[in-house]
Amino acid sequence: MExxxxxxxxxxxxxxxxxxxxxxKIWRAVFRVSTVxxxxxxxxxxxxxxxxxxxxVAVESPFNLESQSLQGVPLEELxxxxxxxxxxxxxxxxxxxxxxxxxxxxxxSQEEVYVLLIAEVGEPKIVKTWTLYESLFQxxxxxxxxxxxFPDAELxxxxxxxxxFITSQLSSEVEKAGIRTAxxxxxxTIAITILVAFPLGVGAAVYLEEYAGDNPINxxxxxxxxxxxxxxxxIYGMLGLAIFVRSxxxxxxxAAFGANGDTAANGRTxxxxxxxxxxxxxxxxxxxxxxxxxxxxxxxxxxxxxxGATKLQxxxxxxxxxxxxxxxTGTILSISRAFGETAPLVVVGAATYITLDPSGPFSRxxxxxxxxxxxxxxxxxxxRHLAGAAILVLxxxxxxxxxxxxxxxxxxxxxx
Amino acid sequence: xxxxxxxxxxxxANVSPNGRYAIEAHNLNVFYGNFRAVKNVDLPIQPQKxxxxxxxxxxxxxxxxxxxNRMNELVPTARTEGEVFFGGQNIYNPDVDPVExxxxxxxxxxxxxxxxxSIYENVAWGARINGYQGNMDDxxxxxLHQAALWDEVKDKLSQSGLSLSGGQQQRxxxxxxxxxxxxxxxxxxxxxxxxxxxxxxxxxxxxKLSKDYTIIIVTHNMQQAxxxxxxTAFFTMDDDRAGMLVExxxxxxxxxxxxxxxxxxxxxxxxx
Numbered sequence: 001m002e003x004x005x006x007x008x009x010x011x012x013x014x015x016x017x018x019x020x021x022x023x024x025k026i027w028r029a030v031f032r033v034s035t036v037x038x039x040x041x042x043x044x045x046x047x048x049x050x051x052x053x054x055x056x057v058a059v060e061s062p063f064n065l066e067s068q069s070l071q072g073v074p075l076e077e078l079x080x081x082x083x084x085x086x087x088x089x090x091x092x093x094x095x096x097x098x099x100x101x102x103x104x105x106x107x108x109s110q111e112e113v114y115v116l117l118i119a120e121v122g123e124p125k126i127v128k129t130w131t132l133y134e135s136l137f138q139x140x141x142x143x144x145x146x147x148x149x150f151p152d153a154e155l156x157x158x159x160x161x162x163x164x165f166i167t168s169q170l171s172s173e174v175e176k177a178g179i180r181t182a183x184x185x186x187x188x189t190i191a192i193t194i195l196v197a198f199p200l201g202v203g204a205a206v207y208l209e210e211y212a213g214d215n216p217i218n219x220x221x222x223x224x225x226x227x228x229x230x231x232x233x234x235i236y237g238m239l240g241l242a243i244f245v246r247s248x249x250x251x252x253x254x255a256a257f258g259a260n261g262d263t264a265a266n267g268r269t270x271x272x273x274x275x276x277x278x279x280x281x282x283x284x285x286x287x288x289x290x291x292x293x294x295x296x297x298x299x300x301x302x303x304x305x306x307x308g309a310t311k312l313q314x315x316x317x318x319x320x321x322x323x324x325x326x327x328x329t330g331t332i333l334s335i336s337r338a339f340g341e342t343a344p345l346v347v348v349g350a351a352t353y354i355t356l357d358p359s360g361p362f363s364r365x366x367x368x369x370x371x372x373x374x375x376x377x378x379x380x381x382x383x384r385h386l387a388g389a390a391i392l393v394l395x396x397x398x399x400x401x402x403x404x405x406x407x408x409x410x411x412x413x414x415x416x
Numbered sequence: 417x418x419x420x421x422x423x424x425x426x427x428x429a430n431v432s433p434n435g436r437y438a439i440e441a442h443n444l445n446v447f448y449g450n451f452r453a454v455k456n457v458d459l460p461i462q463p464q465k466x467x468x469x470x471x472x473x474x475x476x477x478x479x480x481x482x483x484x485n486r487m488n489e490l491v492p493t494a495r496t497e498g499e500v501f502f503g504g505q506n507i508y509n510p511d512v513d514p515v516e517x518x519x520x521x522x523x524x525x526x527x528x529x530x531x532x533x534s535i536y537e538n539v540a541w542g543a544r545i546n547g548y549q550g551n552m553d554d555x556x557x558x559x560l561h562q563a564a565l566w567d568e569v570k571d572k573l574s575q576s577g578l579s580l581s582g583g584q585q586q587r588x589x590x591x592x593x594x595x596x597x598x599x600x601x602x603x604x605x606x607x608x609x610x611x612x613x614x615x616x617x618x619x620x621x622x623x624k625l626s627k628d629y630t631i632i633i634v635t636h637n638m639q640q641a642x643x644x645x646x647x648t649a650f651f652t653m654d655d656d657r658a659g660m661l662v663e664x665x666x667x668x669x670x671x672x673x674x675x676x677x678x679x680x681x682x683x684x685x686x687x688x
Contacts, residue, residue, distance in 0.1 A: 214492055299529035303589070305490060307542035307596060308519030317541065318531060 049395075052388025053160045055135040058128040058146045060153035080110040087117050126175050127153055129381055161389035169355040170371070174382040179390050181357055182371040183397070185270065185350075186339065188358050189367055190401075192274025193281065193338050198331060200278070201285030202320075205327075208286070209293040210315055229283035237347030240276025245348055248272075254362030268349030271361040276348050277341060281334035288330025292323040321412070328409040332402050339398055342369040368394045437501075438463035438600055438630035439484055439521070444498040446479050446488060453479045455658035457498075459649060461600075466622055466631045468641035468667065471651035472682065476659020477634045480651070481602050484632065485521035486514040503599075519546055522598035526605040528585035530577030530592070535560075535569050538577040538588055542596045555595065563591035564621050583614025590621060594629070601625065603633040607640065619644045638683055642671050650679045 078086075084105055088096055099105075099116065108116070127150050130142050135157065146155050168178030204225075212218040249267035250256045252275070296319050304314040320327075350370045358365050368390060375387035437460040446454040454476040461467050469477045479488060486507060488494040499506040507517045530538050539556045548555065556573070560566040565587045569580070577588055586606060593601055603622070607615035622631055622644050635641050641648055648671070649664040663676045674680045 297529070299525060299527060300531060302487065302490065302523075302525065303529045303531065303592070306485065306487060306518055306523035306525075307545070307592065308515050309542070309545050310515055313545050317545070322532060 049388050049391050051132045052385050053392050054132045055158065055160075055385070056130045056142050056146075057126045057156055057158045058150045058153035059124040059156055060127045060150055076114050078114075080108075080113050083110065083113045083117050087113070124154070124175075126158075126382060129158075129385055160385045161392050165386075165389055166393060169357070170353060170366075171355070174380075174386065177386055179368065179371055179393060181354055182366050182368045182390070183393065185358050185365040186367040186369075186394075186397070188270045188361065188363075189274045189277060189345075189365060190335060190339050192271060192361060193277040194331075194335060196275060196278035197281050197285055197334070197338075201282055201331075202289050202327060204282075204286045205289030205293055206315055206320070209290050210311065210319065225283050225286050229287055231283075232343075233280055233341055234343040234347060236276055236280040237344030239279065240272060240344060240348045244272035244275050252362075254360075268351070268364060269362050270358055270365040273345050273348050273350065273365055273367070274361070276344050277338040280341065280344060281338045284334045284337070285331060288334070289323070289327045292326030292330065293319055295326060296322045324412050325409045328405055328412070332405040332409075335405075336398055336402060339401065340369055340394070342367075342373050345370055346373075368397070436463075437461055439632075440501045441480065441483070442499045442501065444480065444483060444496070444500065446476070446483055447495040447497070448491065449493045452656070452658040454483070455654065455660045457659075457661045459661060459664065461630060461632060462647055463630050464626060464628070465646040466626045466633060466644050467647040467649065468645035469632065469634045469649045469651060470636075470638060470641050470682075471659070471662075472653070473636075474657070474659075475651040475653045477651050478604050479659065481604055481632060481634050482523075484600070484602055485518045485523055487518070487523065489514060519596055520598055521600045521602060522593035522596065524586070524589050524593050524601060524603045524606045527609050528582055528589055530580070530585050530588050532576060532578055534574045535577050535580070535588060536573040539591050539595045542592055546596050548596075559591045559595045560588075562594060562625070563587045564617065564624075565591055581614070583610050583617060586610060586614070586618060587621065590618075590625075594625070598629070600630040600632065603631060605634055605636060608636060615640070638671075642667060650674075650676070650682060652678055652682070 087099075091099075105113070128146065134142055143155065146153060165178050166183065167180050168176060169181050170179070171177045208218065208222060208225075212221075244252050245267040252267045252269050252272040254269070254271075300318045300322065301314055304318050309317070345367055351364045351366050352370070352374055354364055354366055356364070372387050372390045372394065375383040375390065378384075440460040441457050444454060444457040444459070445452060457476075457480055459480065469481060471477050482488045483496055484500060484502075486496075488496060496508055498508075500508060502517070502521065505512060507514075531541065533541065536556055539559050540552050543552065543555055557566060557570075560569060565584060568584060569575075569588075572579075577585065580588060586609075590601075590606075606622075607618045610618065619640060622633065625631060626646075633641075633645065645667045647665065648667040650662045650670060651659050652662050654660050663670060663674060663679045665675075670679060671683055674683065680686075
């Protein structure tokens with residue numbers, strides 16, 4: 001039986017054509033708008049961070065050293081008791097007690113107290129800060145406000161991100177606070193994460209792709225890895241707390257190796273944090289490495305086997321070298337994620353205020369995102385500028401890590 | 417099946433196997449899952465000759481070829497029954513190492529697949545992993561000469577194998593295969609992805625190599641089979657789509673005087 005079909009006609013084609021082009025143009029506009037929205041969001045983010053990281057500050061010295069001389073006696077010749085009284089007047093009671101705890105005042109010489117006084121109160125204090133936007137576009141208002149509210153203060157343009165900020169330790173004083181400890185903590189943690197997660201991830205991916213057969217157990221493992229990649233990071237934090245901090249405290253605190261780590265750390269160490277982040281990125285890394293390995297053409301494996309190569313020789317000489325650019329790309333992404341993680345580290349027990357640089361995997365730690373979080377949650381304005389500067393540092397560090405990995409990747413893939 | 421010039425193996429020959437044959441499939445069956453791709457194939461291969469396997473698509477030619485060096489095992493669902501005798505031994509015996517089999521039976525694939533390494537390394541790698549002790553430079557040069565590629569690549573040995581043209585790549589793959597001095601070379605439609613001139617050069621090469629090596633070639637191109645081979649095996653599918661050997665004999669006999677009507681239909685283009 002032959003069915004009658006209508007042949008496609010020129011007329012229907014022509015009638016349709018303009019509409020098809022219009023639809024095509026609309027969609028092109030939609031795609032373009034999505035790109036633009038993304039770029040605008042990114043620019044706003046960077047502007048916002050820069051807005052906080054630079055700007056005018058009003059600096060005031062509450063204690064003008066040059067003019068300070070009591071009854072005609074220069075400051076440095078004052079007796080210790082009077083210097084102490086001056087100190088007590090000009091610093092908070094908490095600071096005064098802290099200084100006393102560090103070294104009781106009775107044991108300090110007059111000269112030491114003088115140096116202390118200069119250090120604690122002689123330094124200019126930031127009394128008011130403005131954002132970059134205000135500093136650039138509302139200068140008149142800034143100047144007027146400074147003149148009115150802080151007549152003694154000197155107005156300066158301050159880049160909150162500067163060399164001192166990067167190289168000094170954390171401090172409760174805004175103008176002295178730095179992020180060296182946090183940077184070192186982040187680098188130590190991420191180094192441990194890479195050292196643990198990269199070999200494990202690549203190894204697992206090689207096993208799953210090249211060795212494991214297609215059986216229910218392996219399918220179950222595969223499904224679970226895929227699901228683990230979607231587990232919220234805070235849950236990894238709980239896991240890290242239970243396993244690395246609590247159960248394996250002997251190892252993660254370094255006691256088992258006789259390392260005299262920070263005794264107060266009892267498991268809440270860089271090692272625990274690095275291992276927790278390694279767990280966090282492992283599923284992502286495995287999935288990505290598997291995909292890269294799967295993308296290696298099968299013809300290469302066959303050529304290798306046909307030459308009498310063993311499985312290991314095939315994997316090492318052909319599969320991995322061809323998969324490594326893809327594996328590195330995935331690693332970059334995973335490590336970037338780990339670098340910016342905050343939640344799991346809070347759970348694992350990042351220290352909120354430490355001034356001691358980490359000296360090894362068994363030290364207590366803080367990381368850049370933790371520090372940023374700390375600062376943003378403070379009520380005072382000044383800390384938000386610190387947070388902005390720290391975010392810039394974090395971004396720069398991330399970008400340089402990525403650039404390094406990209407260079408590495410390009411070097412590998414250029415080998416043919 | 418009585419074929420002039422070839423004696424069908426007697427049961428005795430199976431007990432003391434493949435004395436005069438380079439390699440010999442006996443009652444070979446290959447399954448992919450539940451599907452039987454190759455059914456009861458007996459195929460003794462003459463040493464130092466070119467044997468062509470021809471037949472329509474899907475008749476199991478490649479599967480038979482790949483069962484000669486246990487490459488089918490790389491397909492997870494594949495299962496092989498029957499025997500393939502090589503060097504006096506069934507290569508499917510549990511105590512036979514497939515790595516050893518593949519070192520002695522080389523393979524060239526349909527699509528040129530040089531390693532993404534240098535031309536030199538493409539040839540040298542197989543020899544190196546198999547523990548070659550001699551001078552590697554000399555070996556690479558000799559094999560590239562044998563593969564009729566030396567003059568074209570001698571100045572760019574450190575360039576990528578992928579920088580060569582398709583025909584050169586395939587000759588590089590042949591150089592790579594003979595670098596480990598196999599006894600048999602399996603070629604799976606080696607010229608099907610190449611232009612006519614490259615094809616011709618591959619065919620010349622096969623002819624030259626057959627002085628030293630036993631060559632088994634799968635081809636879709638009947639002119640090619642007629643040109644290069646000494647023996648031809650014609651495969652087709654039976655009703656349940658399993659590949660089977662229809663006729664096997666000297667090439668000029670198969671092409672001029674086929675005994676089976678199906679062979680005649682196929683080679684005259686009346687295949688239905």
